[in-house]
Amino acid sequence: MPSYDIGTIRERLAEWVEASRPYAASGRVASYIPELSKSPHNALGVSLLHASGESATAGDCGKKFTMQSISKVFTLILALMDNGEEEVFRKVGMEPTGDNFNSMLKLELVRPGIPFNPMINAGAITISSLIRGSSPEEVYGRILDFLRVLAGNRQLSCDEAVYRSESETGNLNRSIAYFLKQNGVLSGNVEAVLDVYFRHCSIQADCADLARMGLVLACGGLDPLTGNRLIPRRYVQIAKTFMTTCGMYNASGEFAIQVGLPAKSGVSGGILALVPGQYGIGVFGPALNDKGNSQAGVHLLEVISRELDWSMF
Numbered sequence: 008m009p010s011y012d013i014g015t016i017r018e019r020l021a022e023w024v025e026a027s028r029p030y031a032a033s034g035r036v037a038s039y040i041p042e043l044s045k046s047p048h049n050a051l052g053v054s055l056l057h058a059s060g061e062s063a064t065a066g067d068c069g070k071k072f073t074m075q076s077i078s079k080v081f082t083l084i085l086a087l088m089d090n091g092e093e094e095v096f097r098k099v100g101m102e103p104t105g106d107n108f109n110s111m112l113k114l115e116l117v118r119p120g121i122p123f124n125p126m127i128n129a130g131a132i133t134i135s136s137l138i139r140g141s142s143p144e145e146v147y148g149r150i151l152d153f154l155r156v157l158a159g160n161r162q163l164s165c166d167e168a169v170y171r172s173e174s175e176t177g178n179l180n181r182s183i184a185y186f187l188k189q190n191g192v193l194s195g196n197v198e199a200v201l202d203v204y205f206r207h208c209s210i211q212a213d214c215a216d217l218a219r220m221g222l223v224l225a226c227g228g229l230d231p232l233t234g235n236r237l238i239p240r241r242y243v244q245i246a247k248t249f250m251t252t253c254g255m256y257n258a259s260g261e262f263a264i265q266v267g268l269p270a271k272s273g274v275s276g277g278i279l280a281l282v283p284g285q286y287g288i289g290v291f292g293p294a295l296n297d298k299g300n301s302q303a304g305v306h307l308l309e310v311i312s313r314e315l316d317w318s319m320f
């Protein structure tokens with residue numbers, strides 16, 4: 008994979024952001040979590056962080072947003088670190104669904120009724136139940152601490168308004184969770200598991216935080232800026248594979264063709280992507296396409312990948 012001078016990237020990045028920003032016009036900010044509908048429709052920002060510590064940023068990269076489904080990558084990793092892969096894959100599968108992120112369809116249709124993968128809501132709710140802790144507060148605290156270490160940012164915290172908004176309106180996620188409980192996939196108290204899930208989806212970050220977390224994944228779990236091993240290499244390999252096959256929901260195939268990098272999106276409009284061995288990337292653009300991915304953000308990643316010849320394939 009070619010390696011580009013950060014200076015060249017810095018020179019061009021603002022231009023690529025402005026070329027992509029108009030795509031937000033045809034997208035829609037998520038409103039099924041009422042608090043998210045307050046997000047700035049036309050915002051678009053990006054932050055790239057190289058393993059050397061050099062960075063390039065452009066657009067609205069300082070705006071904060073909730074991680075939403077991006078947190079699913081890291082709860083998966085924590086569940087793997089707590090239980091090992093054999094235990095985790097007894098409860099969630101390894102295959103893309105081709106359905107929406109919050110669909111229950113295949114849970115009923117396909118036996119044995121375990122979620123297809125940990126990147127969809129059913130899978131991530133199950134994963135929340137596998138993270139160790141004696142109370143929901145302790146489980147959530149461990150997730151938050153893990154993300155703070157990965158982002159190198161002790162300030163990361165939950166956006167209480169988004170958390171409350173989702174918790175009050177999350178009927179579909181409740182249906183999924185109770186269905187999983189009925190089928191013996193979810194163990195423990197359903198509301199406690201949902202509370203952990205809603206809270207970790209509501210952790211606030213900015214593009215630089217996502218880029219730093221992405222860089223650790225890009226470097227196989229070793230934080231190149233501190234030299235600390237934060238995640239076993241095997242679990243990063245699993246997480247990056249899921250990002251590639253399921254990270255952009257039922258648009259993961261198209262994203263692999265057009266961008267060709269492991270990535271994970273969230274309904275707040277964030278996308279975490281990475282260039283193996285080189286860069287962590289954080290993108291924010293709240294207007295979404297019909298698959299629930301940032302409309303302008305996906306376009307921006309297409310431009311960056313094409314211009315810098317970054318596709319892995």
Ligand SMILES: NC(=O)CC[C@H](N)C(=O)O
Nearest residue numbers: 075076108128208273274
């Ligand atoms: N796609 C997403 O980011 C979904 C996460 C969101 N918290 C939900 O459960 O609906």
